[in-house]
Amino acid sequence: MPRRLALTTVVSLAVLSAAAPGAMASDGPLPRPLLSLPVLQGVDGPTHPTHLTVVVSGSGDPAADGSYELECEPAGGSHPAARQACERLAQLPGESTDPFVPVSRDAMCTQQFGGPATARITGSWHGRSVDAAFDRTNGCEIGRWNSLRPVLPNVR
Template identity: 70%
Template sequence: MLRRLALTAVVSLAVLSAAAPGAAAASGPLPLPSPLPLPLPQGEDDARTRLTVTVSKAGDPSAEGAFELECAPVGGDHPAAEPACDRLAELADEGTDPFAPVPRGAMCTQQFGGPATARITGTWQGRHIDAVFSRADGCEISRWNNLRPVLPGVR
């Protein structure tokens, strides 16, 4: 929301700057522009976490399927909703993005952590999320484990 407000302010300033010399020459001085609105604090919906976690081939039938996770307040049918929300809050406080893919060119150990896969979609910290997880190599295993208990332990 702040980015959108800043972009609107920059574009408005650029338009006014470009139009001002011609307008002043033709019709005299321009009136002062209205002050920009102050950014509003983030609303609850902007900061709320609402995720769908879909897990398959985890080796535990109770950990497989699609689960809804909501934070602030904690809700949904995720089997570990409160610890999962606590972990997501911890990661947000650290300033890390747990949903970022493994960077290109990363050197990963060639170990196989099993066939488990997961997809997380929804909103986290006011940002759209659509991330895929696997346990195909050391980097992906680390990424999965970093999001436990949002993602289940696997056998």
């Protein structure tokens, strides 16, 4: 009997440990960690190419609305705050969530409206393809937008 109990315990633990990584990868209410980003080899060592197109509308600020190109390393393009935006993007891999992943449908968000502003960011970030939509329709979306300032404009 003790042998059967021990065998059942070992098998149960093996099944649970094999299932746990799959459970963590689902779109549950917890934020998903950043995926491992590919590193490209440049002349002076590893590089992480970033080229993004940022399209903003409905911000209430005619100077903020429009389409901008953002290049990093070195910072440039038509983005009005390219250097600061690239500095913010450089901080993101050390944070716990991927800012370009949509808010989970299961997330509990405050029901507040942050205005009609919308944005779309496409291109590549650290060698990874990006195609993300942003709005300010609830607390989660407002927080997601604000986490990318100054890549996205300061909207009130």
